[in-house]
Amino acid sequence: MENEIIKKSIAEEYKYGFETKVAQDTFPPGLDEGVIRALSDIKGEPEWLLEWRLKAYHHWLNMKEPTWAKVHYPPIDYQSISYYSAPKKKTLNSLDEVDPEILDTYNKLGIPLDEQKMLAGVAVDAVFDSVSVATTFKDTLKKAGVIFCSFSEAVKDHPELVQKYLGSVVPYTDNFYATLNSAVFSDGSFVYIPKGVRCPMELSTYFRINAANTGQFERTLIVADEGSHVSYLEGCTAPMRDENQLHAAVVELVALGNAEIKYSTVQNWYPGDKEGKGGIYNFVTKRGACRGDKSKISWTQVETGSAITWKYPSCILQGNDSVGEFYSVALTNNFQQADTGTKMIHLGKNTKSTIISKGISAGKGQQTYRGEVKIMKSAENSRNFSQCDSILIGDECGAHTFPYIDVRNSTAQMEHEATTSNIGEDQLFYCNQRGISTEDAVSLIVNGFCKEVFKELPMEFAVEAQKLMEVSLEGAVG
Amino acid sequence: MLSIQNLHVQVEEKEILKGINLEVKPGELHVIMGRNGTGKSTLANVLAGRDKYTVPQGNITFNNESLLDKTPEDRACSGLFLSFQYPVAIPGVNNMYFLKAAVNAIRKSRGQDEMDAIDFLAMVREKLKEVALDESFIHRPVNDGFSGGEKKRNEILQMITLEPQLSILDETDSGLDIDALKIVAQGVNDYRSPERSFILITHYQRILNYMQPDFVHVLMNGKLVKSGTMELANELEEKGYSWIEKELTAAD
Ligand SMILES: Nc1ncnc2c1ncn2[C@@H]1O[C@H](COP(=O)(O)OP(=O)(O)OP(=O)(O)O)[C@@H](O)[C@H]1O
Ligand SMILES: [Mg+2]
Numbered sequence: 137m138e139n140e141i142i143k144k145s146i147a148e149e150y151k152y153g154f155e156t157k158v159a160q161d162t163f164p165p166g167l168d169e170g171v172i173r174a175l176s177d178i179k180g181e182p183e184w185l186l187e188w189r190l191k192a193y194h195h196w197l198n199m200k201e202p203t204w205a206k207v208h209y210p211p212i213d214y215q216s217i218s219y220y221s222a223p224k225k226k227t228l229n230s231l232d233e234v235d236p237e238i239l240d241t242y243n244k245l246g247i248p249l250d251e252q253k254m255l256a257g258v259a260v261d262a263v264f265d266s267v268s269v270a271t272t273f274k275d276t277l278k279k280a281g282v283i284f285c286s287f288s289e290a291v292k293d294h295p296e297l298v299q300k301y302l303g304s305v306v307p308y309t310d311n312f313y314a315t316l317n318s319a320v321f322s323d324g325s326f327v328y329i330p331k332g333v334r335c336p337m338e339l340s341t342y343f344r345i346n347a348a349n350t351g352q353f354e355r356t357l358i359v360a361d362e363g364s365h366v367s368y369l370e371g372c373t374a375p376m377r378d379e380n381q382l383h384a385a386v387v388e389l390v391a392l393g394n395a396e397i398k399y400s401t402v403q404n405w406y407p408g409d410k411e412g413k414g415g416i417y418n419f420v421t422k423r424g425a426c427r428g429d430k431s432k433i434s435w436t437q438v439e440t441g442s443a444i445t446w447k448y449p450s451c452i453l454q455g456n457d458s459v460g461e462f463y464s465v466a467l468t469n470n471f472q473q474a475d476t477g478t479k480m481i482h483l484g485k486n487t488k489s490t491i492i493s494k495g496i497s498a499g500k501g502q503q504t505y506r507g508e509v510k511i512m513k514s515a516e517n518s519r520n521f522s523q524c525d526s527i528l529i530g531d532e533c534g535a536h537t538f539p540y541i542d543v544r545n546s547t548a549q550m551e552h553e554a555t556t557s558n559i560g561e562d563q564l565f566y567c568n569q570r571g572i573s574t575e576d577a578v579s580l581i582v583n584g585f586c587k588e589v590f591k592e593l594p595m596e597f598a599v600e601a602q603k604l605m606e607v608s609l610e611g612a613v614g
Numbered sequence: 615m616l617s618i619q620n621l622h623v624q625v626e627e628k629e630i631l632k633g634i635n636l637e638v639k640p641g642e643l644h645v646i647m648g649r650n651g652t653g654k655s656t657l658a659n660v661l662a663g664r665d666k667y668t669v670p671q672g673n674i675t676f677n678n679e680s681l682l683d684k685t686p687e688d689r690a691c692s693g694l695f696l697s698f699q700y701p702v703a704i705p706g707v708n709n710m711y712f713l714k715a716a717v718n719a720i721r722k723s724r725g726q727d728e729m730d731a732i733d734f735l736a737m738v739r740e741k742l743k744e745v746a747l748d749e750s751f752i753h754r755p756v757n758d759g760f761s762g763g764e765k766k767r768n769e770i771l772q773m774i775t776l777e778p779q780l781s782i783l784d785e786t787d788s789g790l791d792i793d794a795l796k797i798v799a800q801g802v803n804d805y806r807s808p809e810r811s812f813i814l815i816t817h818y819q820r821i822l823n824y825m826q827p828d829f830v831h832v833l834m835n836g837k838l839v840k841s842g843t844m845e846l847a848n849e850l851e852e853k854g855y856s857w858i859e860k861e862l863t864a865a866d
Contacts, residue, residue, distance in 0.1 A: 560702065561666075562702045563702050563704050565662075565664055565686060566698065566701070566702050566704070567704075567712075567716075568663070568685070568686035568687045568690065569662050569663075569686055569687075569689075569690050569695075569696050569698075570690055570712075570713075570715075570716035570719070570772065570776065571687050571690040571691045571716050571719040571720040571723065571776070572687060572712075572715050572716055572719050573687050573719065574687075576715065576719065580704075580707055580711075580712065580715060581704060581706070581707060583706075583707075584704065584705065584706025584707035584708070584755070585705075585706050587706055
């Protein structure tokens with residue numbers, strides 16, 4: 137019934153054309169075919185994309201929400217979510233209007249004032265030249281032939297690329313959340329690096345104009361053509377609040393022959409308060425295909441936020457001599473739950489994968505590492521090295537490790553190491569005796585523990601990530 | 615400087631120390647000897663503020679301030695240092711980074727500026743020479759994979775870098791080879807001054823040959839039952855502890 141009204145109102149708005157912007161800001165809650173048509177319509181999408189969304193939607197109707205992950209949350213009512221919201225205007229006038237607790241965290245993280253304003257959604261005055269920075273940035277990229285734009289822009293300006301690669305790594309049938317995302321994704325990022333081009337700078341969502349409000353169903357597609365190279369940064373260390381509780385993003389990476397994609401994430405969504413109330417559910421599907429020979433995909437993630445994280449960045453190693461890497465630090469404090477890990481699927485010959493996972497649990501945090509390494513018959517002489525370490529702070533938290541290994545070719549070489557340790561009282565006392573406070577001692581030890589992963593992050597990100605760990609662990613001991 | 619009065623200490627309901635009295639004045643070097651398990655490390659740990667021990671009775675003051683209700687880090691910052699009998703490893707944490715964090719924590723508590731990496735490295739290089747440790751040690755994780763003797767020398771490196779007023783050395787001489795023993799003793803001797811005091815816990819008179827202790831005490835049955843000078847240490851080396859035990863029962 138309500139959807140009928142939207143469809144009508146959209147149809148009415150439509151006659152003014154899209155340039156004048158739709159007055160309808162947000163759809164009322166609910167999901168049916170009409171909503172998807174309206175969404176696609178409002179974005180001016182081509183027919184094939186609407187068809188694809190609808191196929192996903194119908195497939196989704198017959199899917200069940202997965203329950204195998206070691207996370208617990210009340211059932212989500214998918215009809216209570218609004219599936220379209222126009223990009224929001226900045227609403228606050230000054231930092232005085234921002235929650236002091238958030239400001240406090242910004243200051244602890246050493247985020248410059250102007251950036252604080254931008255992050256908190258305060259209208260930024262002309263002094264802060266984010267736009268001019270972004271413009272120079274765009275010029276440089278344009279000269280190199282790199283396409284870096286919002287997903288919606290890409291659909292309009294580069295439909296052939298989008299159509300060729302969308303869903304080619306994560307098909308619309310993939311899993312409950314990815315399928316839902318395929319049906320209703322709002323926006324996201326698109327990157328194409330042409331043949332032989334080394335992207336002249338790190339690409340960061342931060343610099344993408346309009347990146348602020350991509351909504352809860354984000355879609356990212358990165359294609360690195362033959363011999364190209366790109367490093368992509370997602371997220372930021374500043375705590376992100378969002379009124380949407382459920383986030384189900386999909387990220388697809390395609391690396392053709394000799395191409396390399398380095399994808400780094402710092403995820404710090406609102407984790408909920410100390411009693412475990414509120415907080416974002418982050419159900420993400422991230423997958424990369426090393427499609428060409430000698431291609432390489434490397435995932436590095438630092439996960440400190442969200443109430444619940446469900447995330448397994450994976451690599452499909454199709455090309456011969458291709459390389460997949462996964463470096464992860466995940467931290468759960470208070471009532472946070474994380475079920476995360478990776479999948480490495482070896483198909484090509486001489487393929488190589490490395491998994492380094494560092495889990496930190498504090499408070500009542502619960503954390504699960506779930507990793508799958510599959511060596512298929514065709515993957516002659518493949519190698520995997522996995523190392524999964526967990527560290528526990530206090531005795532109310534938990535760490536669980538589920539490595540699945542499936543080897544179908546006897547030439548494979550597999551190495552797996554796993555450790556679980558406590559931050560010992562002995563270690564803390566030793567630090568205390570040297571004048572170092574318990575809080576500083578914990579961050580010293582935790583940063584030491586995470587070093588192998590942090591060194592994979594781009595420089596500035598690594599420094600921020602260290603600070604982030606400190607802030608996230610505040611009050612974890614003592 | 616340090617005054618221990620009628621100190622009683624329990625661990626897990628078990629009474630280990632049963633009335634310790636000890637006065638340490640500036641510049642003095644006190645030696646505590648005693649059989650295994652008599653509570654020497656317990657005393658050292660209680661002084662440093664380890665919280666698994668309870669103190670049902672007694673008092674400790676350090677520079678005229680009550681020590682018992684201070685946190686371990688406050689005690690450290692006020693100039694108390696413990697060289698551990700078994701220094702723990704902290705994998706992943708760079709030794710230099712650790713030492714710098716310690717130096718700066720202590721400097722900060724004194725209202726001094728933090729030291730930058732360059733000044734710090736220059737200082738540590740000098741100190742490394744004094745304990746004859748190779749520079750590679752400060753770039754390794756704290757005590758991780760260090761040999762027994764290397765750990766002890768690392769403790770002394772920390773002592774001379776942090777410059778405490780009172781140093782408690784818990785069997786820092788155990789497990790050292792002959793040359794290392796000399797190096798450690800030399801390190802302590804060089805560090806001695808009229809303001810700095812030491813409590814040295816040891817099983818052997820050997821290290822005392824390199825330094826001049828002011829007092830030697832014997833810990834037995836939870837008390838310091840006998841005090842003397844270097845002579846006493848020599849006597850213990852020769853005869854062991856049973857004669858003291860006999861003296862005690864005779865006195866009862
Ligand atoms: N947590 C504990 N629970 C029970 N007993 C303990 C505990 N910690 C220490 N003790 C006991 O307290 C006593 C004193 O131990 P302490 O380490 O102080 O001896 P020590 O004099 O330093 O011996 P050593 O010369 O072997 O180093 C020992 O009998 C030891 O077993
Ligand atoms: Mg001892």
